[in-house]
Amino acid sequence: MNPILPPIEPQWTQPIREVVYERLKEALLEGRLRPGDRLVESELAQRLQVSRTPVREALRRLEAEGMLESLPRKGLVVKDYSLEEIEEVYSIRESLEALAAVQAVRRATEEELRHLEALMARIDILERDPRTPPRGIFEAHRDFSEACIRACHLPRLVQMIETFKGHMTRFRRVTLGDDARRRRVRDEHRSILEALKNRDEALAERLTREHIRGAYEAYFGLAGSSAPTPAAPPSLQPASEEVETP
Structure with a gap:
């Protein structure tokens, strides 16, 4: 060891x-x-x-x-995290990454989209290989998420999201350690990529919000019985109420 x-x-x-x-x-x-x-x-x-x-x-x-x-x-x-702090981190992450997704739809280059497709293909290969250690799959999903965020081409927004990277990495290690959640994350990332490729701003934003809310709920479901599963905080309203259809 x-x-x-x-x-x-x-x-x-x-x-x-x-x-x-x-x-x-x-x-x-x-x-x-x-x-x-x-x-x-x-x-x-x-x-x-x-x-x-x-x-x-x-x-x-x-x-x-x-x-x-x-x-x-x-x-x-x-540092250990209180329930309120975890809710705060996920709420802020949702708002920032949803904005990044919208901007990535508008600004991502074709080369960046091809790179995202390659990262997604790598995730699929790793998931199919039973010899892949959990860390390898975790890092592949992290690389995909970070590439999506960089595709927004807004350096200050990327920097703001980066400040939460340490917190989110600790949470993701809990959620991506679960096989069922990991499969859902793969499907969610694939759907987000398709929305980016189709230049669908509303769909990309909605899917990103749903992805982060799913992570929020999964964290409390997997972190242990000492962590209660609260109702979604006020900022996490259903995506259909937040995103206007163009």
């Missing part, structure tokens, strides 16, 4: 502060550092075999991104 935080090898060509940041973030996103785990600067530096300065900088960045939090008498810990 791989250690939670293996030492950083000296041959890395990136600045050490970036390597430390990426190593810690990867451990958070992959669940090797779990909600409530206490992070002590000196201990992390010893594990990674680096000085404390790049560790301190990385922890500050991750705290600013909302992945860590400071608690009284505990110090810095991996």
Whole structure:
């Protein structure tokens, strides 16, 4: 079994502060550092075999991104999410990605659409191969989602969505770990791609909203009995009430 935080090898060509940041973030996103785990600067530096300065900088960045939090008498810990925070993240994600989908219909190039088709074909191949590890399928779906978002050609919107990437990666690892949900995601991504190719703004927006609401509901269904399944928050109204048919 791989250690939670293996030492950083000296041959890395990136600045050490970036390597430390990426190593810690990867451990958070992959669940090797779990909600409530206490992070002590000196201990992390010893594990990674680096000085404390790049560790301190990385922890500050991750705290600013909302992945860590400071608690009284505990110090810095991996953030756990309240019901309200999860609802907030999904609500904001729905609004931003629905806008990105509409803009992608308008702005995506034919080359980008061909690239999305290739990514979708790769997902199909991976899904059919029983040897594919869950991480491979997760990364393939992530690549498809990110390519769809980039196709909107609105850098500020892409940047805003990017700020939620860490939160959503933790949620997606729960939902895409379920075979039935993963099959639905594949079908939903295929439908969204067809809407983009057909330049159908209303359909692309509706399908994107439905996809994210499905992820929201699946998260609570799979996260465990301690997480209640609430009604959709106020911002998550039925798509038919939000999207006007042109």
